[in-house]
Structures are given as C-alpha cells and as structure tokens.
Amino acid sequence: MSSADLALGHSSRPEAVGRPLHYRGTLARQYVNELALVFRRKRNIAMLLILAVVPILIGTAVKLSSPRPGQGPPLIGQLTDNGLFLAFAALTICLPVFLPLAVAVVAGDSIAGEANIGTLRYLLTVPVSRTRMLIVKSLGALTYALACILLVTVVGMVFGVAIFGSHGVTLLSGDTVSFGNGLARAAGVAAYVFVDLLGLAAIALFFSTLTEVPVGAMAATVVVAIIFAVLDSVPQLGGFRSLLLTHHWLDYDELLRSTISARTLLHGMFVPACYAAIFGTLAWARTSNADVTA
Amino acid sequence: MTALAAVTDETADAATTYAIRTVGLTRRFGSHVAVNEVGLQVPRGAIYGFLGPNGSGKTTTIRLLLGLMTAHAGSIELLGVPMPSGAGQVLARVGTLIEGPAFHPYLTGTQNLRRLDAFDPTTDPRTSSRRIAHAIERVGLTSAAAKNYRRYSLGMKQRLGLAAALLRPRDVLVLDEPTNGLDPQGTREVRTLVRELAADGTTVLVSSHLLAEIEQVATHVGIMSAGRLLRQGELSDVLGAAASRVRIDTPDVAGASRLLAEIGCRVEETAPDHLVAAMDGRPPERINEHLVRGGIAVRGLRVERAGLEDFFVELTGEGFDVVR
Numbered sequence: 001m002s003s004a005d006l007a008l009g010h011s012s013r014p015e016a017v018g019r020p021l022h023y024r025g026t027l028a029r030q031y032v033n034e035l036a037l038v039f040r041r042k043r044n045i046a047m048l049l050i051l052a053v054v055p056i057l058i059g060t061a062v063k064l065s066s067p068r069p070g071q072g073p074p075l076i077g078q079l080t081d082n083g084l085f086l087a088f089a090a091l092t093i094c095l096p097v098f099l100p101l102a103v104a105v106v107a108g109d110s111i112a113g114e115a116n117i118g119t120l121r122y123l124l125t126v127p128v129s130r131t132r133m134l135i136v137k138s139l140g141a142l143t144y145a146l147a148c149i150l151l152v153t154v155v156g157m158v159f160g161v162a163i164f165g166s167h168g169v170t171l172l173s174g175d176t177v178s179f180g181n182g183l184a185r186a187a188g189v190a191a192y193v194f195v196d197l198l199g200l201a202a203i204a205l206f207f208s209t210l211t212e213v214p215v216g217a218m219a220a221t222v223v224v225a226i227i228f229a230v231l232d233s234v235p236q237l238g239g240f241r242s243l244l245l246t247h248h249w250l251d252y253d254e255l256l257r258s259t260i261s262a263r264t265l266l267h268g269m270f271v272p273a274c275y276a277a278i279f280g281t282l283a284w285a286r287t288s289n290a291d292v293t294a
Numbered sequence: 295m296t297a298l299a300a301v302t303d304e305t306a307d308a309a310t311t312y313a314i315r316t317v318g319l320t321r322r323f324g325s326h327v328a329v330n331e332v333g334l335q336v337p338r339g340a341i342y343g344f345l346g347p348n349g350s351g352k353t354t355t356i357r358l359l360l361g362l363m364t365a366h367a368g369s370i371e372l373l374g375v376p377m378p379s380g381a382g383q384v385l386a387r388v389g390t391l392i393e394g395p396a397f398h399p400y401l402t403g404t405q406n407l408r409r410l411d412a413f414d415p416t417t418d419p420r421t422s423s424r425r426i427a428h429a430i431e432r433v434g435l436t437s438a439a440a441k442n443y444r445r446y447s448l449g450m451k452q453r454l455g456l457a458a459a460l461l462r463p464r465d466v467l468v469l470d471e472p473t474n475g476l477d478p479q480g481t482r483e484v485r486t487l488v489r490e491l492a493a494d495g496t497t498v499l500v501s502s503h504l505l506a507e508i509e510q511v512a513t514h515v516g517i518m519s520a521g522r523l524l525r526q527g528e529l530s531d532v533l534g535a536a537a538s539r540v541r542i543d544t545p546d547v548a549g550a551s552r553l554l555a556e557i558g559c560r561v562e563e564t565a566p567d568h569l570v571a572a573m574d575g576r577p578p579e580r581i582n583e584h585l586v587r588g589g590i591a592v593r594g595l596r597v598e599r600a601g602l603e604d605f606f607v608e609l610t611g612e613g614f615d616v617v618r
Contacts, residue, residue, distance in 0.1 A: 026415035033412040041400060118396025122458065125360050125392070126413045127385035136413075292362040 027136070030128070034140035038106060044144065047102045051148050054098065055090035055156035062086075063163050082169045084182045086160025087153045088256065091193055094152050095249055100225045102148045103197050107141035107204035108217035111287070115212040121292050130287045138205055138280070145197045153190045157183075175258040185255050192252040192269065199245045199275030200225060206283040209290065242267075245275050312371070313338045313466050313497035314359060319368035321354055328354045330521035331368065336499055336514070341492045343508035343529070344501040345606070346518030352501045353393055355518070356470055360390060373465055386416040389464040391472055395455025399444035403435060403454050406443055410458055417462050429457040434483065448475030456484070467491060469500045473507060485511050505606065517609060524609050533605060540578055542585065543568045543594035553588040554581070573597070 038044055111134070114120040123133055169182035177185075203224055207217035228246040231237060241247050248268035254261055314336035321329040329351045336342045346352050357363045359370055361378030370377040375384040397406040407426045411417055417425070430439045433453040438446065446454065452475045459467055469488075473481045488498050488511055502508050508515065509529070516526035525532055539562065544550050547569050551561045554571050559581065563570040573581070578597050585592050 022415040023418060025419075026413075029412045029419060033409050036405075037398065037401070037409065117398065118393070119398060121357075121360075121362055121392055122390070122396055122410060123413055124362060125385055125388070125390045126410055127361075127381050128413045129382055289364075291364065292357070 027132075030132070030136045031139050034136050035143060038140045038144050039147075044106060047105065048148065048151055051094060051098055051102065052151050052155045054094055055086055055152060056159050058089055058093060059086050059156075059159050059163055082182070083160030083162065083164035083166055084157055084169055084179070084186060086164065087156030087186050088189060088253075090152050090156040091149070091189060091252075092250065095193060095196070096229065099145070099148055099152075099193070099197060100200055101222060103141070103145045103201050104204050104218045104221035104225070106144045107138075107201045108208050108219075108221050109214040110137040110141050110205060111208040111283075112211050112214040112217045113208075115292070116214055124292060131284065134205075134209075134284055134287050138201070141201055141205065142198070145201055146194055149190050149193050149197070153186060157186060171256050171258055172253060173257040173259075177258075188255045189252045192255065192265065193249075195269040196249045196272050199272035199279070202276040202279035202283065203245075206279040206286065209283045209286040243271065245272060247271065311338065312336060313340070313373055314342075314499060315371045316355075316359070317369050319355065319358060319370060320366050321358055321363065322366055327521050329358065329365075332518075332521075332523045334359075334516060334523065335526060336497060336516075338497050339492065339495055340514045341488060341498045341500065341512050343512030343515040344499055344518070345503075345505065345508060345515060346501075347503065350518040351521040352518050353470060356392060356468055356499075356501065360385065360388070360392070360468065362392075386414060386462070387465040389459030389461075389467045391455045391459050391467075391469045393470055394474060395451045395458070397443045397451070397454060400442060402442055403430065403439045403446070403450075403457075406454065407458055407461060411461055414462070425461055426457075429460045430454075432460055432487070433457045449477060449480050452476055453480070456487070464491075464496055467496055467498045467500075469498065471502055472500060473502070473504065481507065517606060519609070538573050539570050539598045540573050540581060541568055541570045541594075541596045541598055542581075542592060544585075544590055544592055546590050549588070550585055550590045550592075553585055553590060557581070557584055568594075570598070 111120070114123065114137075124130065128136075166179050168176040168178060169185075170176045200221065204217060204221040207220045208214070211217055225246065228244045232241050232244050232247050234241075248271055251264055251268035254264050254268075312335055314334055316332055316334040319329055319332040319334070320327065332351070332355055334355065344352055344355075354363065358365050359372065359377065361381040364378065372380070372384050373387060377384070397403075398409070401409065404426055407429065408422065411422045411426060412419070427436075427439075430436055433456045435450060435453045435457060438450055443451070443454070452472070456469075456472060459469065467488075472488075473484050476484060485507070488500065492498055492513075500508070500512070512529050514527065515529050515532050517524045517532075540559075542550055545567065547564050547566065550569060551564065554561055554569075557576065559571045559574065559576065561569055561571045571581075578595060582592060582595050
C-alpha cells in the first residue's frame with residue numbers, strides 16, 4: 001500500500017467478505033451532522049428567535065399593565081409574585097400554536113425536504129439504511145423541538161426573575177415553595193411539554209415520508225393539530241376526547257400544585273406517547289418500502 | 295491497490311467476471327413496463343456505456359441496481375453481492391451520480407461533502423477533511439469549495455456530484471449523464487477522469503445520450519430502447535455487427551463496381567474518382583485482393599465503420615432522441 005493510499009483513508013486491513021469495516025461512533029457523527037443541518041438553516045433559527053421573544057413580550061406587557069396579585073388568568077396573575085411563572089405562562093401561550101408549528105416545520109421537512117432536493121437518493125446510496133436515516137432525522141427534529149421548549153423556558157425564567165424577582169414560588173394551590181423547588185418544577189413542565197410534542201413530531205415525520213413536498217407535510221401536520229383542538233372543544237364527544245392528542249397537553253399545571261397527581265401526569269403523557277409509537281411505526285413501514293424516485 | 299486486490303480475491307469465484315450483473319430484471323409502473331427482462335453484464339474493469347433515448351429505462355435500471363427501487367422480477371448482483379439485500383455491505387464501494395447532482399443549497403460544497411462522509415460508517419472520520427479536499431481538487435472545484443451550493447453554476451454542481459462519488463476509493467462508479475451541463479473543457483476533463491479511474495481498476499457504468507462521448511471512452515456498451523436491452527458487448531463487437539462500408543479510391547469506378555457486384559457487394563455511392571460499397575461482413579483485404587487481381591488500380595481503400603448513432607438508428611428504426 002502506498003502512502004497515497006494511507007492518505008486517502010484506506011484501511012490497512014483487507015475488507016472482509018460480508019459487512020465491511022465500520023468505524024465506531026457513526027450514529028454520533030450522523031447525529032451531529034444532522035444537528036448542524038437543522039440549526040444552520042436560517043428558517044429554523046428565525047423560528048427559535050420568535051419563540052425567544054414570546055416570554056419577553058408577555059413579561060413586558062404584564063409589567064406595564066401590572067395587574068394586582070391574584071387577578072387575571074391563573075398563570076399570568078401569579079407572575080408579579082414570582083418571575084419563574086413567566087416561563088410557565090410563555091409555554092402555555094406557545095403550546096397551542098407556536099411550538100406545534102415549529103415542530104411541524106422541522107419534522108415535516110425531515111424526509112420530504114431531502115426527497116424534494118434529491119439528497120435522499122445520495123444518502124441512501126452512501127449507504128445509510130432507511131431505518132438509520134429515519135432515526136437520525138427524527139433525533140434531529142426532536143432535538144430542535146427540545147431546543148424550542150428549553151429556549152422558551154430559560155428565557156422566561158431569566159427574564160421573569162430579572163423583572164419580577166425570585167421570591168418563594170407561590171403555587172396554584174396557594175402554597176409557597178423554595179426557588180430551587182420551583183426550578184425543579186419548571187424542568188418537569190418542560191419535560192412534559194416535550195412529551196406532548198413527541199406525538200405531533202411523529203405525525204409530521206409520517207407525513208414527511210408520504211410526500212416529496214415538505215410544505216405539504218408541514219401543512220398537513222398543522223391541520224391535524226387544529227382538528228384535534230376543534231374536536232377537543234366539542235363537549236358532546238365526552239370521554240372520547242381524552243384520546244385526543246391535544247386533550248392533555250396543558251395538564252402540566254398539575255406540576256404547579258403542592259400535591260402532584262402522578263396518575264394525571266402519566267395519563268397525560270401516555271396519550272402522546274401512543275401517538276408517537278403508532279405514527280413512528282407507520283413512518284418506518286413507509287420508509288422501508290417506498291421507492292425513491294426523487 | 296492492495297485493498298482492491300484483496301476484495302477481488304475474496305469474491306473471486308462468484309463474480310470475478312462481472313462487477314454488475316442482472317438477470318431478467320423487470321420493473322413495471324402500472325401497466326407500463328419500464329424495465330423489461332434486462333440482463334446487464336458489466337465486466338470488471340470495463341467502462342460500460344449505457345445508452346438509450348430518454349424514457350428507455352436507463353435511470354430506472356440504475357435505481358434498481360442501487361436499491362432505490364424494488365424490482366418486480368429478476369435478480370441483481372453488485373460486485374458479487376445480491377442487491378438490494380446487500381446494500382449496506384456493498385454500496386460503500388460504489389460511487390454514484392444519479393440523475394444529476396443533488397445537495398443542500400444553503401451548505402457550501404465542502405459542508406455538503408462532509409455531510410455525505412459523516413453518514414458513511416466505513417470511512418475514517420480522521421481522514422475526512424483530507425479526502426474531501428482531495429476529491430474537490432480532483433474535479434477542479436477548489437476555488438469554489440467554500441461557496442454556498444446555491445451559487446454554483448450547473449457545471450460546478452456536476453463537478454461537486456463527481457467529487458461526492460470520489461470521496462473514498464470505489465470499485466464501481468455509476469455515473470448517470472456525468473457530462474451534463476459541462477463545457478467542452480469540463481467534458482474532456484471528465485473523460486480523462488473516467489479513463490484514469492478505469493486504469494486504476496475501477497469499473498465505470500456511464501449512461502449518456504451523447505453517443506460520440508461514449509464512443510470515445512467506453513470499452514463496452516449496452517443499448518436500451520423501450521425498457522429492453524437490445525444489444526450489449528464490447529464496443530468493437532457491437533459496432534462490428536453494424537453494417538460497415540468500404541470506400542475505394544480508383545480511376546476505374548465502373549470496372550470496380552462490376553467486380554464488387556461479382557462478390558455480392560452492393561455499391562451505394564459512386565463518384566468520378568471513388569465509390570462506396572456495403573461490406574456485408576467481408577474482410578477489407580479480401581475485397582482489395584479481388585479488385586487488384588481484376589486489374590483495378592486501387593489508390594486507396596478505407597473502411598467506414600458505422601458510428602453508434604447510425605447503429606442505434608438501425609437497431610431501433612428511430613432517431614436517438616425520440617422518446618419511445
């Protein structure tokens with residue numbers, strides 16, 4: 001073997017029959033590269049910036065109008081008592097529209113976007129197995145969703161504490177807990193919201209495997225989220241509504257009470273997890289069979 | 295190259311002869327049969343020109359070869375490994391350019407190659423930067439490597455696509471229309487590149503509608519029309535099978551015509567100082583001998599071999615660019 005061959009990365013071991021030599025840490029390489037793709041995209045950066053502005057806008061508005069403590073909607077009314085509540089308020093405002101939209105855009109773009117510009121065929125002939133590709137694309141989209149949630153939460157907490165102070169945290173149930181306890185509850189809320197969005201991300205991913213037009217997958221996901229919200233507002237549907245993806249989305253306020261009902265929280269997370277499993281499986285089935293014509 | 299030699303030895307029995315082999319490969323779209331019982335045979339080390347008009351099934355065949363689509367019938371072996379089940383095992387040794395280059399527009403050329411390399415589990419991440427720079431240099435794109443892909447011209451995009459195929463040593467290159475969008479200089483460079491790679495032992499399957507281009511570089515050709523592989527084999531054999539003609543320069547055109555008629559050569563064209571006749575498989579030296587013995591002054595004799603384009607028209611009864 002010549003030195004030129006070494007420079008080109010030839011393995012000194014002959015390639016074995018069967019599976020060729022694989023370097024370790026490939027999933028990590030792929031994941032890091034996928035993150036670079038997602039977080040370098042201007043559109044995705046813009047959505048993050050918009051989300052970061054939401055808590056700042058709410059905080060400023062509340063500070064300027066300064067409602068008396070205990071008045072107004074529960075979360076907003078608590079704001080003047082403690083800055084941490086700005087994070088909860090911001091998440092509650094972002095959850096119905098902004099966060100689903102961000103997830104729909106990135107997860108809906110995941111496969112369809114690669115198919116649309118034709119890079120899908122080159123990834124698959126690298127080769128990347130279809131299952132691995134789906135895993136890497138999902139991890140990228142989920143990391144983006146997590147980044148959105150954490151950004152809203154952290155900006156909310158920092159800005160809230162800065163303008164409202166960090167006294168003991170008064171919960172919805174009226175009890176007061178320490179600031180540290182409040183931080184832990186904020187982390188819990190962020191985690192709960194992440195599980196909420198998991199189901200929607202899986203739906204977007206599935207739509208993304210059906211089309212070569214990313215906007216189509218994004219729009220379909222948003223439409224599904226809207227349909228769930230509409231159905232959820234029809235009282236005649238009764239118990240059926242608890243099966244809707246969005247029905248338990250806001251149940252994280254359980255974490256803001258002195259006695260937390262684990263049952264409510266687990267049930268609330270179980271429904272989105274089921275959607276994630278079903279649509280994740282559908283996406284996988286579709287990816288492993290479909291012809292790549294783009 | 296040792297690595298290549300090792301690979302060749304190990305798979306020796308199964309597929310020393312062919313780098314790519316399909317048997318009865320068939321793929322339908324609804325009632326339309328896009329690829330109809332195609333038996334592709336690409337010998338190792340060959341430069342195989344894969345020809346056919348638009349819509350003849352070349353690209354579908356290539357997609358089937360690479361596991362991007364599933365066949366309805368038939369089998370595929372790539373370097374002796376059955377496809378698509380062996381995709382993970384063999385595709386890293388296959389460089390591809392399928393239906394034009396495709397990259398992320400808002401990444402630079404280097405970033406795009408880095409992405410492809412990061413997804414390849416069989417390449418060493420430590421040599422990634424070097425291999426990327428080398429591939430970019432090899433296609434003459436170094437000055438544009440840091441530019442966003444969206445700012446590339448068609449020719450630059452095509453070059454980046456070739457660089458991606460050259461990111462690591464390959465045993466097979468599947469190049470679909472590699473000179474598309476390149477200027478004459480770029481076309482020559484690609485031709486030289488293909489020859490260099492083949493000289494290193496890489497098998498190259500190159501599809502093209504530019505018959506003259508293929509004629510200059512290919513050792514083997516396969517001709518597709520309406521989903522069927524009409525002919526394949528060594529370029530000289532395929533062309534040899536085509537009707538060739540002989541041009542004879544002589545002052546005695548009438549005498550020569552008479553003698554040629556005796557041995558059954560049809561005279562197609564006459565002029566005061568030369569004639570052109572169909573050879574119908576007769577060796578040119580025999581024709582010459584017959585004329586000279588008959589007392590004809592032969593000043594010159596040249597065999598006019600049919601080009602691929604003539605041959606194609608002869609095979610399909612159509613112009614090359616006609617779609618089905």
